[in-house]
Amino acid sequence: MKYLNQQEAISVDEELFNDYKFSVDQLMELAGLSCAHAIADAYSSTSLKSNKVLICCGPGNNGGDGLVAARHLSLMRYEPYVYYPKRTEKELFKNLQHQAECMGITVSSSCPDAAWVENEFGLIVDALFGFSFQPPVRESFVHIMAVLQKSSLPIVSIDIPSGWHVERGPLSDTDIKPACLISLTAPKLCAKHLANAKHYLGGRFVPKRLEEKYAMDLPSYNGCDLFVRLD
């Protein structure tokens, strides 16, 4: 299986929208749903010290995946709480937030306190930055990144561990160490730097022709599963 570099990840994404004519709504729904399923596989709600999940959502599509995952997790015996500090005016994102709130999920723009996170939650989902991330972390996310870096809770990163270089992986010893990574569509190069982490592939929607064009050599999904375990 191939690990994509940043430019390949960006090109694959663009082709899915421009050539294959998927809408962001469609693929974000499938991606976020596959994240919820992988999370349920990795951390059943009864195996955690609490079924409350802190989902940290960034300003882009990675954050959108987090908002979708939150909604599906709320239908699966988890209690998601979303931290979503920088919101866009895009209709889809406003609607994803509204849908989550209609499910009874709190969507907050106040950065949660580290001690409260440690006491309140059983799991953290990192949906802050995705494959288009370029360091450094912007000012408005420095505080939540510090909370994640210090937390003892398991962290599930969506697609890219936030703060990591998309190709070179962690940039310092203090970078987050996810307990689980869910790569979407295909893993990116940074995933080679995972240590002692569960690793899933989600986003079961890649057309064969696109897979072949990029020589992705994706593993087979089993039955109806929306994810494959890679580690």
Next chain:
Amino acid sequence: MKYLNQQEAISVDEELFNDYKFSVDQLMELAGLSCAHAIADAYSSTSLKSNKVLICCGPGNNGGDGLVAARHLSLMRYEPYVYYPKRTEKELFKNLQHQAECMGITVSSSCPDAAWVENEFGLIVDALFGFSFQPPVRESFVHIMAVLQKSSLPIVSIDIPSGWHVERGPLSDTDIKPACLISLTAPKLCAKHLANAKHYLGGRFVPKRLEEKYAMDLPSYNGCDLFVRLD
């Protein structure tokens, strides 16, 4: 569990879009995916005389669910072939057709011959008419309805067995007798007239508040399952 009448089904749908701010793209993707999963549960590709599935798509959202299900089935060891005679100019539907074709699925507007259907396929999916159907069947669908009525292959109907009255069920002895019905969101009254058929519920996206407003009393979905078996 409640069986919705036609007006309730229409109102629930409208509220999902207008009040809960879901897009058609999102819910059609989730509905069609749940249909693919229920079909795989009811008819594993190896249990059929052929893994080729004829998917008959109508002009509205029921047909859109069929186009989505076709795409997901193609990723799950089935070979879907779509009959889609009356197409709309709506961007979403043109894109759903394009996505299916990019997966290598034939999307034809020529009504398949009954004998060819019988020889070629292992299963038929009826995605012709949904909960807004009002009899009689329009001219352009009379021929395919006759193929379905006479076929000995198992028929899986999406949401409503096509040609049936949404509340009163079959209107004549020649109406199709689906071997399997996949109700979406909540079953409609016609489902009470199923005989010797598998019955699934799909569309795991109903907010609790909406379920309660309509006293749907939906069964619990198991784990990550996108469907519940009702029969």
